[in-house]
Amino acid sequence: MTKSGWNISNIIILVAALLVQSGCAAHVPVVQNGDRVGLHYACRLQNGELAAATMVKDQSAANAGIYLPKKDSEPLSLTAGSPESVAAGVRFPSFEDEIARRVAVQVVGMRQGESRSMTVVEKKTATDGQGKLQVARVRVRPKELRISRDTYMAQKGTAPEVGKEYAIDPLIPGKVESVNDNEVLIRFSAIPGTEVSTPFGKGIIRSAEDQYEIHIDARPGSLVRSGPMVGKIIKVDDRLITLDYSNPFGGEELACDITVLSVEQQAGQKDK
Numbered sequence: 551m552t553k554s555g556w557n558i559s560n561i562i563i564l565v566a567a568l569l570v571q572s573g574c575a576a577h578v579p580v581v582q583n584g585d586r587v588g589l590h591y592a593c594r595l596q597n598g599e600l601a602a603a604t605m606v607k608d609q610s611a612a613n614a615g616i617y618l619p620k621k622d623s624e625p626l627s628l629t630a631g632s633p634e635s636v637a638a639g640v641r642f643p644s645f646e647d648e649i650a651r652r653v654a655v656q657v658v659g660m661r662q663g664e665s666r667s668m669t670v671v672e673k674k675t676a677t678d679g680q681g682k683l684q685v686a687r688v689r690v691r692p693k694e695l696r697i698s699r700d701t702y703m704a705q706k707g708t709a710p711e712v713g714k715e716y717a718i719d720p721l722i723p724g725k726v727e728s729v730n731d732n733e734v735l736i737r738f739s740a741i742p743g744t745e746v747s748t749p750f751g752k753g754i755i756r757s758a759e760d761q762y763e764i765h766i767d768a769r770p771g772s773l774v775r776s777g778p779m780v781g782k783i784i785k786v787d788d789r790l791i792t793l794d795y796s797n798p799f800g801g802e803e804l805a806c807d808i809t810v811l812s813v814e815q816q817a818g819q820k821d822k
């Protein structure tokens with residue numbers, strides 16, 4: 551019985567080897583230029599903070615201030631070897647679009663089901679001063695605002711009512727206090743000394759005679775996110791914060807983990 555079992559095992563191994571050599575084993579496609587690829591990625595800054603991801607597995611992981619969670623966990627779909635096809639025609643590609651463009655190049659040669667770590671970086675920056683922006687270090691917001699009924703209705707699309715919320719800055723909320731035939735009075739309120747979060751760093755609310763001020767503790771070297779784009783704070787003085795958006799990753803090197811989920815090869819294309 552032992553001898554018979556040994557012979558059967560040898561036969562199974564031999565048949566499997568012949569199937570592999572003859573190409574009858576399961577075909578695992580290799581990504582080639584022009585293939586449509588579905589994948590997941592997670593990219594981190596050098597300090598380990600999560601910067602961008604298609605699906606987050608570790609909810610306890612620290613997130614960078616520039617991280618924006620997706621509304622769903624659908625895989626990223628792109629054309630391998632064709633970075634220009636990602637966000638084609640978009641004037642200001644997002645941080646995530648810029649990552650996808652680099653991944654589109656580096657994914658070539660990976661197999662379906664394969665996971666790989668790769669570095670995503672952009673060393674080129676604008677040299678003509680483009681991409682620089684300055685914002686006030688102290689935000690000034692009024693304690694009250696008087697506007698006409700027509701202006702209010704043009705802004706809100708509805709008639710003013712006492713008690714309705716009205717926001718110029720979500721950090722200092724306002725409400726309609728009174729309404730007459732010609733004017734709407736809006737009063738804003740905040741607690742002096744309150745610490746708040748801004749895209750450029752922590753802020754402290756202070757009260758002046760007729761206005762609130764948000765003093766921002768901006769730090770040179772910090773990454774910031776403005777809508778779809780990521781930049782870096784390069785200078786801070788008493789009045790202004792200077793930002794640099796000339797590098798799509800704020801000059802940072804991203805460590806990305808990529809997993810290829812699906813490969814749709816072009817008609818007639820075969821793995822080499």
